[in-house]
Amino acid sequence: MTMKRKSKAKHSSKPRSRRHAQVDDPPALDFDILIAGGGMVGASLAAALAPLALKIAVVEAVRFGSCGQPSYDDRITAVSWGSRRIFEGIGLWPQIAPQATAIHCIHISDRGHMGMTRLHAAELGVEALGYVVPNRVIGSALSEFLAGQKHIALLAPAKIEAVQMQSHGICSTLECETKKIITSRLLVAADGANSKIREQLDIDTRVWDYGQSAVICNVSVERPQEHTAFERFTSDGPLALLPMGEDRYALVWTVDSARLGGILAMGDMEFLQAAANGFNGRLGRFTKAGKRQAYPLSLVRARSQMKDRVVVVGNAAHSLHPIAGQGFNLSLRDIAALADTLAEITAAGGELGDAHRLGAYIQMRRRDQTGTTLFTDMLTRVFTNPLALVGCARNLGLLGLELFPPARHRLARLNMGINGRQPRLARGLGINDGTGRTAWEAHAPSAISDTGHRLA
Numbered sequence: 122m123t124m125k126r127k128s129k130a131k132h133s134s135k136p137r138s139r140r141h142a143q144v145d146d147p148p149a150l151d152f153d154i155l156i157a158g159g160g161m162v163g164a165s166l167a168a169a170l171a172p173l174a175l176k177i178a179v180v181e182a183v184r185f186g187s188c189g190q191p192s193y194d195d196r197i198t199a200v201s202w203g204s205r206r207i208f209e210g211i212g213l214w215p216q217i218a219p220q221a222t223a224i225h226c227i228h229i230s231d232r233g234h235m236g237m238t239r240l241h242a243a244e245l246g247v248e249a250l251g252y253v254v255p256n257r258v259i260g261s262a263l264s265e266f267l268a269g270q271k272h273i274a275l276l277a278p279a280k281i282e283a284v285q286m287q288s289h290g291i292c293s294t295l296e297c298e299t300k301k302i303i304t305s306r307l308l309v310a311a312d313g314a315n316s317k318i319r320e321q322l323d324i325d326t327r328v329w330d331y332g333q334s335a336v337i338c339n340v341s342v343e344r345p346q347e348h349t350a351f352e353r354f355t356s357d358g359p360l361a362l363l364p365m366g367e368d369r370y371a372l373v374w375t376v377d378s379a380r381l382g383g384i385l386a387m388g389d390m391e392f393l394q395a396a397a398n399g400f401n402g403r404l405g406r407f408t409k410a411g412k413r414q415a416y417p418l419s420l421v422r423a424r425s426q427m428k429d430r431v432v433v434v435g436n437a438a439h440s441l442h443p444i445a446g447q448g449f450n451l452s453l454r455d456i457a458a459l460a461d462t463l464a465e466i467t468a469a470g471g472e473l474g475d476a477h478r479l480g481a482y483i484q485m486r487r488r489d490q491t492g493t494t495l496f497t498d499m500l501t502r503v504f505t506n507p508l509a510l511v512g513c514a515r516n517l518g519l520l521g522l523e524l525f526p527p528a529r530h531r532l533a534r535l536n537m538g539i540n541g542r543q544p545r546l547a548r549g550l551g552i553n554d555g556t557g558r559t560a561w562e563a564h565a566p567s568a569i570s571d572t573g574h575r576l577a
């Protein structure tokens with residue numbers, strides 16, 4: 122694993138300078154909040170803020186629904202139980218639920234060793250540990266939802282090219298068919314792991330290259346196990362199988378980047394055989410393979426998630442290895458807490474860029490972010506390490522989890538994203554929009570739960 126520190130922007134003094142209007146500048150559009158990036162995290166934040174009486178703009182470089190959209194691509198996301206609750210709080214779950222496959226059990230094992238454990242939703246008294254949802258489904262639910270909000274403007278395709286601080290707000294320059302200037306009280310950078318805004322603001326960022334890639338591919342298997350996800354550690358790298366209904370699974374195979382070319386070059390039959398070998402016939406033969414795609418993996422951490430009137434969220438703030446399926450879930454908890462904070466500021470008639478309150482939000486999220494990042498990084502190191510001694514410890518750990526239910530339940534709760542302090546949206550309260558109504562009442566009275574129970 123190699124570690125890089127992102128070089129400081131050459132134009133480090135620029136963001137602080139006041140931008141003077143140029144003669145040929147178009148008149149500025151004005152918003153309360155500008156969200157840069159309408160990917161899974163930026164668009165979810167806009168949806169969470171919808172009940173507030175704020176003018177919001179979401180600027181997205183690639184049009185929603187286009188096949189080149191990098192956030193809503195062919196990936197499948199394991200959405201945790203906690204994230205379902207947040208989507209429910211926003212009023213989006215009814216649009217997502219019909220195409221979500223519940224995970225009732227997660228089976229974790231190490232190929233060729235005795236160590237294994239199973240996490241069961243029933244043991245935790247919940248309907249599911251999480252859900253398997255195609256990113257495209259999340260994308261279309263979000264774009265439809267946002268299109269129905271009069272005070273949220275979706276500007277796509279458009280790119281934020283430059284941001285400059287002013288005394289009472291931020292001035293952002295957009296590159297679309299014509300140049301546009303947007304002023305706002307707050308800018309949220311949700312523009313992904315290679316965030317241009319983070320770079321412009323000269324926010325120190327650490328990047329650890331794992332030297333690995335995730336190969337994703339949808340497969341069909343001969344003997345599916347309904348609603349069961351598999352996490353399998355093998356000498357060829359960890360394999361995850363996420364159930365998608367009937368005999369279909371989403372496969373995520375983490376491989377050393379040096380082996381990537383060989384895996385992508387395999388014919389379908391050879392690839393299916395190699396993946397099936399990892400499971401020792403537990404699911405029978407792997408019978409069909411979809412398109413294979415690879416994602417290089419690194420851990421990205423911004424040293425600071427706030428500067429002046431800018432808050433950094435999602436992959437721009439922290440991008441994790443997908444081994445534990447936590448990246449988006451963690452970010453959704455962040456944006457639910459940020460929505461709480463912005464709702465409180467608005468209800469109190471405060472300033473959206475209030476450094477004190479935004480600082481409190483960052484402080485509140487630190488524990489979950491650090492814990493989830495360390496947990497994911499530790500899993501990556503332990504489960505991709507070929508040393509026999511590490512393998513031994515790994516197996517003892519898995520056996521210990523199987524034999525000691527409290528430890529297993531703790532791991533399951535971590536996976537479900539329900540450890541620690543939960544934002545209002547995750548508690549089913551809706552954000553405080555100052556009307557005394559919950560987001561559910563404001564948006565989706567039917568969204569309380571598709572199973573009929575109200576989530577406490």
Ligand SMILES: Cc1cc2nc3c(=O)[nH]c(=O)nc-3n(C[C@H](O)[C@H](O)[C@H](O)COP(=O)(O)OP(=O)(O)OC[C@H]3O[C@@H](n4cnc5c(N)ncnc54)[C@H](O)[C@@H]3O)c2cc1C
Nearest residue numbers: 158160161162182192199281313435436446447448449450
């Ligand atoms: C293989 C793989 C599997 C994963 N599986 C899971 C999982 O099971 N569970 C989970 O929780 N997480 C998972 N993740 C992580 C998850 O995908 C990310 O956490 C999530 O995509 C982050 O979303 P984002 O909106 O922050 O960033 P992105 O998805 O990168 O979106 C950023 C958006 O900003 C736009 N943009 C960029 N620059 C600009 C600009 N200058 N102006 C305007 N717009 C701009 C881009 O077009 C893009 O739409 C996985 C990741 C990978 C790679």
